[in-house]
Amino acid sequence: MYTEGKTIGGYLELQLPEGKEHYPSFIHLNTGRNAFEYLLRIKKYSLVYLPYFSCEVLMEPLRKLKIPYRFYHIDRKLEPLINFEPEFNSCLMYPNYFGIKTETVRQLSTRVDHLIIDNSQAFFQLPVTGVDTFYSCRKFFGVPDGAYLYTESNTRLSLESDISAYRCSHLIKSIDLSIETGYYDYLKNNIGLGNNAIKKMSVLSRRMLCGIDYEACRKIRNENFEHLHTAFSGINELSIDLKNIDGPMAYPLLLPGKGLRAALIAKRIFIASYWPNVLEWTSEEMFENYLANNLLALPIDHRYSRSDMDQIIQIIRKL
Template sequence: METQTLPLKPIGGYIELQLNPGRIFHSKLLPLNTGRNALEYILRVRKYSLIYLPYYTCDVLLEPLYKLNVACKFYKIDQDLNPIIDFEIAEKSCFLYTNYYGLKTETINKLARSIPNLIVDNAQAFFELPLQHIDTFYSCRKFFGVPDGAYLSISNTLDVKLEQDLSLNRFSHLLKSIDLNIEEGYTDYIENNKDLCNRDIMQMSSLSTQILAGINYGQCALIRQENFDFLHEHLASKNLLKLSRASAAVPMVYPLLLPVSGIKQKLIAQKIFVATYWPNVIDWVEKDSFEYFLTHNLIALPIDHRYNIDDMTTMVNILNTLL
């Protein structure tokens, strides 16, 4: 009788990192290593020769275009963050629209009915489910404490076996945020961002996958919604952006657009760290453009699961002293 030889599973040794088991939120989507690589995946599958991108976007989206020699044309957005489409979309071309701050789902629904070859960038809208037959990608680290990871919704796949990425060398900023503080980890965070540049398309790492499986997504979503609604109640009268939150929407931040610049720096000086979306836009557009104004004046107030209404109250009180 033959004895079947199976690969030996290690038994014993030191106790490994213990992560809570759970479910993946986007379990039916393709897990990849980065959002920009998810876009590259789409471009490879669809074989587009031209892409229309908004001026108001992150320059990392250009990376796959350089790799694949895909031409790019930029378009503007209006003061409601909707695309200004005053051109014909060429054949073999695609049109990318960003779900800004997770608040533009209605616009995406309209575009899906009228725009051929639409690609939805849901990097700022993790909880938004993809529309059927609309290529859509997500970025995990914009919403959760992982160093990488993305999801892709696409009907076709590449006929290649993707290697699995490794994340262990990109965790120092996350560990420092716990053992030290978030400021001590910022330099490592910047280095991690650099490490994600020009990487091959790979499967999401096991480490990021397991962390994402242990998240209480319902609780995270509810906290974001409550924090957003509180800020909107207290700041809407000052906000030049007239955006509302649909009942099911889970925003990334509260986008506060003010008529004056310089408030971001004053908030950062008081340890309210607000990101700029996106510094590269300054070099792409004219100074009198709406995109230039957005980049300088929009304050992305954090609303994520780390914070509660007391924290929102602190931000509102500080803003009231500055405005």
């Protein structure tokens, strides 16, 4: 159907598969940290509790809004140690670590009045009804920006759309060249997304997210996670309950030995660090410091097959 003002002719644009988003009814935003800021703005909290073991980028909205914060500890099961009485008009933020702490999220929802769940590492986990929850698309899929926010608050911010046309070079290079070739562009994109204003998710990212086979991605992640757990459950210092696993971000393998990460990277198995900033926030005797130094987040996403998992298993066993 013709729309007045529509361009007709010209060059052929990029064609992307048409489908459905995973969370079409949620608020569409440009980054996970901005989804966190969105919540802080509409809820007007005066104090935030967050774990020592969390990402530095979550500090951006706190600094921007000048909201005081306090750290709390987690135990060796990655569960929060809430041995304090939350202050009036405060909230507690808890990350669903690697997508394996969904049962903990459910339990927290019955104990904490003002709870914010960071599902940046748990894209496929539905929010608990009534609990503010945000997601990061870039942690799970090849998109230049994108986040979702679930909240039952009726308050909405007036926002303009973000533009991601200049943030795709690392994605294109990963296809035409290699992941390594696009890595510098990826880092530049990460820096460029920092300290940005809250905006709506770009049209480009929404189109890209409509072309993903989410069920296939979820299935592969579950299968790869379970395969690694079968191999490593006997040596993994983290306790993992497989019945709560559904499309996790990575397989968290906790082993002592600072040389393992470098050895894996030398074999072209790239392991992200979660999170270097924790080493600055903690002392050596703290468990969170031990996690930051020794946890290996093994890749399990939809790009990889069981034979890829077997390669990871063999390399770690040799090391």
